[in-house]
Amino acid sequence: MAIQIQVYQSLLEWCTKRNVTLVAVSKTKPSSDIMELYELGHRDFGENYVQELVQKQAELPKDIRWHFIGHLQRNKVKYIAPFVHLIHGVDSEKLLKEINKEGGKHQRVIPCLLQVHIAQEETKFGFDSVELTHLFDSLSNEPCEHVFLKGMMGMASFSNDMTLVRKELKKLKELYDVYQQKVSPPFSHLSMGMSGDYEIAVEEGSNMIRIGSMLFGARG
Numbered sequence: 001m002a003i004q005i006q007v008y009q010s011l012l013e014w015c016t017k018r019n020v021t022l023v024a025v026s027k028t029k030p031s032s033d034i035m036e037l038y039e040l041g042h043r044d045f046g047e048n049y050v051q052e053l054v055q056k057q058a059e060l061p062k063d064i065r066w067h068f069i070g071h072l073q074r075n076k077v078k079y080i081a082p083f084v085h086l087i088h089g090v091d092s093e094k095l096l097k098e099i100n101k102e103g104g105k106h107q108r109v110i111p112c113l114l115q116v117h118i119a120q121e122e123t124k125f126g127f128d129s130v131e132l133t134h135l136f137d138s139l140s141n142e143p144c145e146h147v148f149l150k151g152m153m154g155m156a157s158f159s160n161d162m163t164l165v166r167k168e169l170k171k172l173k174e175l176y177d178v179y180q181q182k183v184s185p186p187f188s189h190l191s192m193g194m195s196g197d198y199e200i201a202v203e204e205g206s207n208m209i210r211i212g213s214m215l216f217g218a219r220g
């Protein structure tokens with residue numbers, strides 16, 4: 001399956017006009033698909049599975065910025081810590097501590113986003129607002145020097161009800177605004193929006209969208 005070049009170019013233009021970063025979600029897609037976009041100048045790619053990301057990182061150009069967007073298990077942090085550009089799915093304090101530890105080992109400060117649970121589905125990961133309060137209390141006592149918290153990430157319900165989707169995305173933006181100034185430097189990244197809801201997400205304040213199927217075709 002080749003990538004949709006026209007779609008890519010118009011989406012990129014759309015994002016550039018709005019100062020939105022386009023993360024091309026290449027999970028389950030072959031490295032040849034990534035290279036097609038790479039040759040057009042694209043550098044931000046998102047992956048969900050550690051093993052797949054590690055393999056692709058080893059064989060593909062080293063100036064690719066790899067975004068880890070999936071659920072990250074603590075025992076797998078060590079495999080991506082040396083090179084990952086941004087971890088979107090930090091969904092627990094324990095995971096944050098582990099990333100901090102691995103960042104220390106590699107003398108890195110690893111950029112991370114906090115994943116917030118906004119969907120109705122219980123299956124989705126992320127902090128709720130009470131857990132966020134606890135997290136920030138705990139970080140003010142015990143900072144994580146090898147983690148750079150740059151913002152938040154979330155996923156709306158998988159639903160055709162766009163009123164519901166918009167409501168959930170709005171909730172994430174509200175939480176983002178609450179916490180933005182509580183960190184120094186202030187939050188700069190709000191990662192929300194996928195193929196089905198990126199326009200609404202950007203209307204609601206996202207500045208980073210994660211697009212898979214629209215660029216690479218449906219996943220098998």
Ligand SMILES: *Cc1c(COP(=O)(O)O)cnc(C)c1O
Binds near residue numbers: 027069155
């Ligand atoms: C797969 C995935 C995407 C991309 O989804 P599409 O609907 O294919 O654009 C975005 N974010 C996360 C967290 C994903 O797992």
